[in-house]
Amino acid sequence: MAVSDTTAASSASANAAAAAASATSSADIEQRFLKLLVTQLNNQDPLNPMQNSELTSQLAQMSTVSGIEKLNSTMSGLLSQSGASQVLQAASMIGYAVLSPGNELAITKDQATSGFAVELAGSAADVKVVISDADGKTVRTMEMGAMAAGVNGATWDGKNDAGDAVAAGAYTYSVVANNGSTVVKSTALSFSQVAAVKQSADGVSLELTAGRSISLSDVRMFL
Incomplete structure (x- = not known):
């Protein structure tokens, strides 16, 4: 109010x-x-x-x-x-989680899995997601198979390639998408909570708890 x-x-x-x-x-x-x-x-x-x-x-x-x-x-x-x-x-979005361009993943004591999404410019026959820890070391490679153009939701179960649960902390991921020999443009999307709203000469932006600032047009979904 x-x-x-x-x-x-x-x-x-x-x-x-x-x-x-x-x-x-x-x-x-x-x-x-x-x-x-x-x-x-x-x-x-x-x-x-x-x-x-x-x-x-x-x-x-x-x-x-x-x-x-x-x-x-x-x-x-x-x-x-x-x-x-x-x-x-x-x-009105303050306190809500929004899906926007970003590659952050988080595992906590209360949250053993982490949701994310992949946005593709076109359909891809083979999509691979590589998850890394804070030191840049690969902890999990996920073969996602075929994906359609647009936003595709996914979930990381919080486990490494050996099937063991990873330690709580911050992780990042990258996407590689191909359709045969053609590379399909992909964008990593992650969820983060809106902490504040800021207005400047460039327009209105959302300040996220992940430490990023995005515009309203960057929001793909909010929960």
Whole structure:
């Protein structure tokens, strides 16, 4: 609730400031234009006065500038509202586990297995997952067989190649996918909990407990 109230207040304040700045800018432009126009009329050559077409053209230019100012103000307001909406959407994910690009696996005393996923750009006849410990030593090679294009879920049972349970700790994995002699592009996906939401000039990002920062577009699934 506090996040929503703060975001709404910030959005309203930003919109009000943008509107005030735009109004001041437009008013200044109109005042300067009218002052120049009056000066021009007062100092025109009596034998060669300004034609109606010239006056109409200058008034049209002022109208165009004013219209652009108002359009910019409207667009700024819409972008501000869009940013606030994204923050609220992202804040609703705090505390949830999301599946996103990453190769982290974790084994704990309370969790003897670890779920992950493999995303393939195309179907593959042979997919292999290699799991390594914190020192980079291979502890398990999993032959996954054939996989379809898209996101494919999988689970590591927490055992090494000898069939023994590995020690609790952090692990990583890599993927090799082939379709005959053709290498299929693959992306490792892992689950991590959303700890916080951050907004910057680049947009809204999710801060994960795994120590990574991802954008909303990186999320494949949340639980």
